[in-house]
Amino acid sequence: MLTFPNVITAMITPFHEDGSVNYEAFRELAEKYTAQGSGILVAATTGEGAVMTEDEKLKLFKIAADALKDKTLVMANVGTNNTAQTIDLIKRTEGLGVDALLCIVPYYNKPNQDGCYAHFAAIAKSTKLPIFIYNVPGRTGGKIEAPTLCRLAHDFPNIIGLKDASGDLDYAGYVAANAPAGFHLYSGDDNLTLPIVAVGGEGVVSVASHVICKEMSEMIQAHKDGDVKKAAAMHQKYLPFMKGIFCTVSPVPIKTMVNMLGFPAGPLRLPLVEASPEVRAKCQQLLKDIGRL
Template identity: 45%
Template sequence: MNFGKVITAMVTPFDENGNIDLQALRELINHLIANGSDAIVVAGTTGEAPTLSHEEKAALFKNTVDFAANRVPVIAGTGTNSTYAAVELTQLAEQAGVDAVMLSTPYYNKPNQEGMYLHFKTVADATSLPVILYNVPGRTGVHLDASTTIALAENVDNIVSIKDASGDLDHMTAVISGTPEDFTLYSGDDSLTLPSAAVGAAGIISVAAHIIGNEMQSMLSSFHNGQTAYAAQQHRELVPVMDAMFSAPSPSPVKAALEMVHVKAGSVRLPLTPLTQEQEQHIYQILQRKLYSSAV
């Protein structure tokens, strides 16, 4: 299933007391839609999901659906390392009216491939929503093998896509080659947006799109229109911004960057910490160079 080319893994805005800021959420959604987001992921890793209660996630799902108002698909991050909890969250998301859910591989308990297959199948069987798998071994400690992804895509009707943050283009190629034609793969690494498109990825589930969503759309359009040299040039110009968004534990850098472009995002929750003054200055300089190069 295709959700568009640029999907933004949205931050969760917090107020000065560390609570979800619903007015800022509304304004952030408007900003993302106006700046190149074809769809939005709510309560994913970038949304600081590990620090959110079930009640907060349910409120985020409902308010994001309401604020998006059918302008773009809303994808709820409902993955966790408890299959039972993932089923419960997925059903809460379905009740809230989201368009799809995204399920990360179970973290910390490190299941084998059979365990991951049964985990994803159990959650998918508990919902009528489309399901996007999320392979992110750097965060979860487990890698979803291509063969397991292919088996899930072939045997579970509503498992329709995968976000792959393995950083391994050979692995992505194997998944794309082995899954049905209507199954899509999205890169989970901003700096691999163009390289993954070259091997058949449908697009990117992005952090940097908070800041450069339109530019990423332009780069992918250039590539798909056959302007590959120009797309490569655009890629080289965007990589410094992409890298800056991961210059400290995410989403601290992108929240700081949003504030710099006058989009309210607030701070992060512990155990994450705000950027130092030096880190903020580095991101500010990168954004200034990007703005200057866009103007000339």
């Protein structure tokens, strides 16, 4: 039976200086966050999945599944804006041992709600693996409306969760109230973790957890345990960090910070470029402010 931790780290993908994937560093980093109580999301936005080949992703999926089997939740990002391509990648992913799939609302195409429903229905019918839908209008240019999302979750038992980065608490509240019992609502925005948990969410798919994994989980658990004051205090303490890691396009700041902390995260892949001196200074100060440097 799958268990769902408070925090799922949307992991960076370490690269060598020549731009190739550093698979050993990836495994080491995944094990590090697992030991801190986090689940692992592989090759998504923070992992620069958009500039990786399918073969690279599949190798990462298998490494994570093999290394973390029975230790934590392993989620594989397989979503694209092409329904047939997504299904093909799912078929290649099945059998690798991952626990769940993440599928983004189609970008660029901007399907209407009938199109969104048909896209995710086709995906759900193609596999028995559990599916999380990823709603992130700021990157896709479109969104899946909350009633459409809930309809899908009721119609397809393997659509079991949502990573919501809409920034809309009304949206999250609607899903919490209208999705099937046992549906897993996760914030996709670190700074909205506590508000979403407060309206019925379960946790966060996190970028900040690369640095403050235990603290993010502790904040969520405090609220779940009824210690609202402690949760609020932790939210207030780490909110500047949660927001600061998006001072420029993600994952530039967080990958810069992981490198600063001595882990070989390596460079970024084009079209992303390395942090400017100003962003590096901001990253360094953010780490100092929370006592990491």
